[in-house]
Amino acid sequence: MNINEVISLFTKKYPKLLKNDEYQPPTYKCTRWLVLYGPVYDDKNFNGTFLLDVSKIFDWAFNHANKTWVSIKAEQQAKEYFPKWVQEADLNDESIIFLDKNQRDFLRQYTLKFIDDKLFKIWCPKCKKYNNSIEIKEFDNLKIGSTIFWNEEWYCINGQHLLNHEENRIEIF
Numbered sequence: 385m386n387i388n389e390v391i392s393l394f395t396k397k398y399p400k401l402l403k404n405d406e407y408q409p410p411t412y413k414c415t416r417w418l419v420l421y422g423p424v425y426d427d428k429n430f431n432g433t434f435l436l437d438v439s440k441i442f443d444w445a446f447n448h449a450n451k452t453w454v455s456i457k458a459e460q461q462a463k464e465y466f467p468k469w470v471q472e473a474d475l476n477d478e479s480i481i482f483l484d485k486n487q488r489d490f491l492r493q494y495t496l497k498f499i500d501d502k503l504f505k506i507w508c509p510k511c512k513k514y515n516n517s518i519e520i521k522e523f524d525n526l527k528i529g530s531t532i533f534w535n536e537e538w539y540c541i542n543g544q545h546l547l548n549h550e551e552n553r554i555e556i557f
Contacts, residue, residue, distance in 0.1 A: 407461035407486055414438060414473035417480045420491060420504070421548070424482060432540070432547035433507040435480060435514075436491070438473045440503045444494075445470050454490065462486035506547060508540040517541050530556045 415438070419425070422433035445467040454460050466487060483491065498504050505514045519539040526533045531553060538548040 405456070405458040407458040407465065408484075409462075409465050410469065410484055410487075412481065413477075414469050415477040415479050415481050416473065416475045417478065417505075418491075419480055419482050420488065420495065420498075422507075425488070429549040430547070431509060431545070432538075434495070435505050435507070436498060437503050437505065438470050439475045440501075441498075442467075442470060444497075444501075444503075448494075456486075456489075459486045459490050463490045466490075506538075506540075508542065508545050508547060510545040511540055511542045513542070515541055518547065519544075532556070 418436040418438060420434045420436050421427050421430045423430070424433070449464050449467050452463070454463070462484070499518065499520070502516060505516045506518055507514050519541055521537050521539065522534055523537075524533070524535045534552050536548075536550045536552060537546060539545065540547055
């Protein structure tokens with residue numbers, strides 16, 4: 385079964401789970417660096433600025449758009465538009481641009497992949513420099529019934545400065 389067959393079955397069986405807002409693509413040109421996390425988005429627990437390197441995500445963007453689907457129409461449209469947008473990016477332009485809400489929503493799910501594949505750099509405000517590596521620590525793992533809780537912190541590799549704190553939770557039904 386391919387992705388289009390899955391989408392068709394899902395939309396017929398669960399039409400009320402679909403959200404039908406239309407996506408409005410950005411009117412500005414993509415540059416080399418996209419802000420995925422940081423103070424510009426009012427991310428309360430994020431102390432640094434996480435930048436995604438567009439020059440390294442072309443293949444991922446095309447693969448992802450062709451092999452995945454979400455039930456939020458605007459987010460799906462953003463995901464489908466994203467490869468074209470990054471393909472037309474001006475990679476010589478080192479300016480940093482912001483993502484729209486729908487782009488950011490689908491990209492944030494892949495943050496750990498971007499970290500593992502070294503497709504980012506992160507600004508540490510204490511060191512006042514960029515790093516392309518971080519240390520991630522997990523702690524306070526707890527399982528209560530079918531719910532799993534844990535905390536995760538990201539640290540600057542230079543000065544061990546806290547860059548991000550997340551309280552995570554997964555409910556298994």
